[in-house]
Amino acid sequence: MSSAQDPFYIVREEIQDSIDKLQSTFHRWEQTASNTGEYVHLTKELLTSCESIEWQVDELEKTISVASRDPAYYGLDEVELSRRRNWTGSARKQVGTVKGAIEKGKSNAATSKYQDTSRTNHYSAQDNDDFISSESDRQLLLMRKQDEELDELSESVQRIGGVGLTIHEELSGQERILNDLSLETETTSNRLDFVQKRVAMVMKKSGIKGQIMLIAFLVVLFIILFVLVFLT
Numbered sequence: 113m114s115s116a117q118d119p120f121y122i123v124r125e126e127i128q129d130s131i132d133k134l135q136s137t138f139h140r141w142e143q144t145a146s147n148t149g150e151y152v153h154l155t156k157e158l159l160t161s162c163e164s165i166e167w168q169v170d171e172l173e174k175t176i177s178v179a180s181r182d183p184a185y186y187g188l189d190e191v192e193l194s195r196r197r198n199w200t201g202s203a204r205k206q207v208g209t210v211k212g213a214i215e216k217g218k219s220n221a222a223t224s225k226y227q228d229t230s231r232t233n234h235y236s237a238q239d240n241d242d243f244i245s246s247e248s249d250r251q252l253l254l255m256r257k258q259d260e261e262l263d264e265l266s267e268s269v270q271r272i273g274g275v276g277l278t279i280h281e282e283l284s285g286q287e288r289i290l291n292d293l294s295l296e297t298e299t300t301s302n303r304l305d306f307v308q309k310r311v312a313m314v315m316k317k318s319g320i321k322g323q324i325m326l327i328a329f330l331v332v333l334f335i336i337l338f339v340l341v342f343l344t
Contacts, residue, residue: 119279153254
């Protein structure tokens with residue numbers, strides 16, 4: 113199976129796209145002031161993306177674990193399995209780095225927010241009301257945008273789940289085909305053994321003319337069996 117048709121590479125490409133998007137959002141987050149509504153929104157978005165990607169990597173590692181039990185059955189070898197494990201390990205490390213930085217940033221932002229709150233106690237009541245009203249409107253807009261992005265993320269997870277189901281169905285179908293082929297081969301082998309025993313008995317009892325006729329009969333029988341086994 114080529115890389116373009118291998119379900120592993122299809123899922124890996126989707127996960128890599130998610131990681132690339134995560135890295136891009138993370139760079140925006142690093143350049144955003146921690147005392148803004150956008151910073152809060154980006155933090156939530158990044159943490160949600162990290163959890164989603166980690167789940168996807170877990171599912172991909174499960175398929176690798178299943179394939180490692182019988183690599184030959186899935187057309188793999190230890191080199192390919194090692195390459196796949198290395199990729200999932202690298203993906204998990206990238207997500208872990210982003211997640212760790214975000215958690216640390218949240219802690220620093222909380223401390224900074226507390227200090228800012230202490231300073232704003234000197235503001236007038238009117239200034240506080242104006243600030244709260246403006247911030248509330250901004251939060252509502254950010255929440256709506258976040259809902260839309262979460263819907264897109266949910267659709268991506270559903271697509272990956274569908275790919276996983278396709279992998280399972282394909283493997284089950286291949287297993288059924290192999291079982292049917294094994295049964296048919298065994299049946300044909302039994303038939304040939306029976307015919308060989310009968311031929312041996314007849315040749316012992318027949319003369320030269322009978323043997324010639326028997327050989328002609330066996331040639332015809334062989335052709336019929338060949339057609340039945342390989343052309344039907």
